[in-house]
Amino acid sequence: MAVHVDRYLRLHKMPHIWCPGCGNGIVLGALVRAVAELGCSRDEVVVITGIGCSARTNAIIDFNTFQTTHGRALSFATGFKLARPEMKVVVVTGDGDGLAIGGNHLIHSARRNIDITTILINNSIYGMTGGQHSPLTPAGSYATTAPYGTLEPVFDACRLVEGAGATYVARGTAYHVVLLQRLIARAISHKGFAFVEAVSQCPVGFGRRNKMRTPSEMMRWQKDHAVTVKAAAGMSREQLRGKILIGEFVNRNLPELTEVYGRLIREAQSRPGGE
Amino acid sequence: MMQGNEACVEGAIAAGVRFFAGYPISPATEIAELMAEKLPRVGGAFIQMEDEIASMAAVIGASIGGVKSLTATSGPGFTLKQENLGYAAMVEIPCVIVNVQRGGPSTGMPTLPAQMDVMQSRWGTHGDHPVVVLCPSTVYECYVLTIKAVNIAEMLRVPVIVLSDAIVGHIREKVVLPDPGEIEIVERKKPLVPPEGYLPYRADEDGVPPFITYGKGYRYHITSNNYDEGGFPATNDHKVAHALINRLHAKIEKRRSEIIVTEEYMLDDAEVVIFAYGCTARSAYSAVETAREQGIRAGIIKALTLWPFPREVFRKLGGRVRTVIVPEMNMGQLVVEVEAALKDNPARVVPLNRVDGKMITPGQILDLVKEVI
Numbered sequence: 001m002a003v004h005v006d007r008y009l010r011l012h013k014m015p016h017i018w019c020p021g022c023g024n025g026i027v028l029g030a031l032v033r034a035v036a037e038l039g040c041s042r043d044e045v046v047v048i049t050g051i052g053c054s055a056r057t058n059a060i061i062d063f064n065t066f067q068t069t070h071g072r073a074l075s076f077a078t079g080f081k082l083a084r085p086e087m088k089v090v091v092v093t094g095d096g097d098g099l100a101i102g103g104n105h106l107i108h109s110a111r112r113n114i115d116i117t118t119i120l121i122n123n124s125i126y127g128m129t130g131g132q133h134s135p136l137t138p139a140g141s142y143a144t145t146a147p148y149g150t151l152e153p154v155f156d157a158c159r160l161v162e163g164a165g166a167t168y169v170a171r172g173t174a175y176h177v178v179l180l181q182r183l184i185a186r187a188i189s190h191k192g193f194a195f196v197e198a199v200s201q202c203p204v205g206f207g208r209r210n211k212m213r214t215p216s217e218m219m220r221w222q223k224d225h226a227v228t229v230k231a232a233a234g235m236s237r238e239q240l241r242g243k244i245l246i247g248e249f250v251n252r253n254l255p256e257l258t259e260v261y262g263r264l265i266r267e268a269q270s271r272p273g274g275e
Numbered sequence: 276m277m278q279g280n281e282a283c284v285e286g287a288i289a290a291g292v293r294f295f296a297g298y299p300i301s302p303a304t305e306i307a308e309l310m311a312e313k314l315p316r317v318g319g320a321f322i323q324m325e326d327e328i329a330s331m332a333a334v335i336g337a338s339i340g341g342v343k344s345l346t347a348t349s350g351p352g353f354t355l356k357q358e359n360l361g362y363a364a365m366v367e368i369p370c371v372i373v374n375v376q377r378g379g380p381s382t383g384m385p386t387l388p389a390q391m392d393v394m395q396s397r398w399g400t401h402g403d404h405p406v407v408v409l410c411p412s413t414v415y416e417c418y419v420l421t422i423k424a425v426n427i428a429e430m431l432r433v434p435v436i437v438l439s440d441a442i443v444g445h446i447r448e449k450v451v452l453p454d455p456g457e458i459e460i461v462e463r464k465k466p467l468v469p470p471e472g473y474l475p476y477r478a479d480e481d482g483v484p485p486f487i488t489y490g491k492g493y494r495y496h497i498t499s500n501n502y503d504e505g506g507f508p509a510t511n512d513h514k515v516a517h518a519l520i521n522r523l524h525a526k527i528e529k530r531r532s533e534i535i536v537t538e539e540y541m542l543d544d545a546e547v548v549i550f551a552y553g554c555t556a557r558s559a560y561s562a563v564e565t566a567r568e569q570g571i572r573a574g575i576i577k578a579l580t581l582w583p584f585p586r587e588v589f590r591k592l593g594g595r596v597r598t599v600i601v602p603e604m605n606m607g608q609l610v611v612e613v614e615a616a617l618k619d620n621p622a623r624v625v626p627l628n629r630v631d632g633k634m635i636t637p638g639q640i641l642d643l644v645k646e647v648i
Binding site for chain 1: 294296315316317318319320322324325326328329330332333334335336337338339340341342344358359362366488489490491492494495496497498499500507508
């Protein structure tokens with residue numbers, strides 16, 4: 001479906017601050033097209049961010065938007081959603097914002113199965129501050145705070161939130177943008193905590209220190225290393241080594257927090273002493 | 276009969292609070308427990324978050340959602356809340372934080388009283404931020420000051436702190452609460468312009484911008500970076516920063532007379548004045564009554580508003596007062612402000628400090644009164 005993306009942008013806030021070749025704009029485009037595809041009005045969507053390059057997504061999109069403190073977007077979103085269950089709440093975060101400083105909030109938001117869609121832009125680095133290693137910087141890669149290469153292993157954010165209780169979990173990439181848009185649309189329509197990891201590229205903060213100087217090299221890496229969940233089913237462990245799985249991992253229906261709480265309120269109010 | 280923490284809950288609900296997010300911590304936990312029970316009955320929501328940081332964030336998120344919101348904590352939790360308390364001050368989101376003080380520093384004496392967070396309540400978060408701090412010394416004051424805190428938060432779009440303590444929070448007293456019809460309830464100011472003309476941070480003359488929640492046709496942006504009237508980042512704009520930080524402070528300064536509450540007792544002929552607040556004020560009253568029985572001219576200034584500091588009240592003292600005693604369950608935090616307020620007055624300022632988790636007794640205060648007279 002062709003979408004006039006401009007309708008959803010605050011064009012007077014352009015240009016954006018991202019570096020040339022950054023994948024954030026592609027993810028933002030996928031989000032906006034997904035919302036359009038679902039036919040949501042701009043007034044019913046709230047986009048909440050934290051700190052970092054990912055956080056700069058919402059100032060330029062014409063929804064209800066607020067940027068919060070580092071890593072805490074999901075906690076602000078939790079309060080907002082409980083106050084306004086009828087609104088569609090989307091959190092855009094990054095691998096540093098969402099998994100390091102905000103890791104605790106992520107696992108508990110997933111556990112609660114609160115109806116919030118989280119898009120985690122994974123560019124493997126702290127971009128805003130100039131290229132420090134994050135929990136998703138692959139071991140052995142170089143970063144300004146890992147001049148001899150990172151020593152720490154990464155974890156799989158999708159498996160983490162699945163284990164914590166998320167009821168929709170998927171991964172796309174900036175290269176596979178049509179798939180990414182479809183996954184985000186499904187995540188937004190899903191009732192419950194939905195998580196989409198968007199593997200993206202940071203040519204300035206990550207690529208140029210790790211032998212991928214141009215954005216196209218980084219996107220080619222995404223193309224060459226991504227394997228769909230369906231294709232992976234027929235591949236051996238050896239064949240899957242070093243690959244990233246893309247597609248839908250989890251899609252299940254379980255009681256959602258604001259719905260359950262709404263029932264509690266109705267019951268409490270019908271008892272003696274309730275208003 | 277009601278407990279101080281319980282009175283905070285009753286006051287909050289009477290003031291229209293319909294959201295609470297918290298985290299278990301002594302000696303404030305009763306507030307969360309009672310909120311969990313009572314809020315759903317009045318159509319509100321309670322959530323126990325994964326930590327103190329998240330609970331402060333959730334409270335602000337709910338307030339952005341248009342619901343009056345409150346949280347409660349004690350020293351160590353208050354420290355963790357400072358990050359997002361600063362956010363609320365910067366982006367002007369109404370919210371109330373009850374801090375039932377306990378002995379510190381660090382985890383200190385979790386169940387024993389102290390008044391060690393007076394400065395943290397004013398300066399705990401980074402940056403030059405505005406904040407209002409109210410301080411109850413009785414169960415009844417827990418009720419009325421929580422209502423006042425909610426009202427000021429909504430009126431001025433600021434975080435307001437109710438600085439209680441383990442004694443005031445846990446004591447049980449007989450209280451007669453006002454009729455619901457007698458309670459003044461303040462609602463946040465709504466914009467008078469249509470969505471296309473709305474600038475979320477264009478303030479009225481009182482320095483407070485009208486505030487409307489999302490989903491009502493008014494789409495806008497909030498950022499904690501230095502922002503312009505449109506609510507968008509202006510991180511390197513010196514002129515915008517100057518105007519913003521000054522406005523944030525001026526909106527409180529302009530309303531000092533509405534915010535500041537003090538109580539005076541036996542001041543007319545007093546030669547010794549005790550400046551007291553919180554649980555310590557209880558001992559001060561007892562000490563002054565005994566002193567008067569013994570013919571000693573002692574009086575009291577009780578502060579129910581700590582920040583902005585009620586410096587005006589000291590102007591009433593004139594030249595008759597020789598000594599001002601400042602009893603505090605800390606190493607001397609507000610005494611510095613008292614000295615500043617009395618800089619043109621020859622009265623001597625004498626601190627009385629106790630930091631062992633025990634209340635300053637009336638006897639201690641009386642002994643000092645006799646010593647300085």
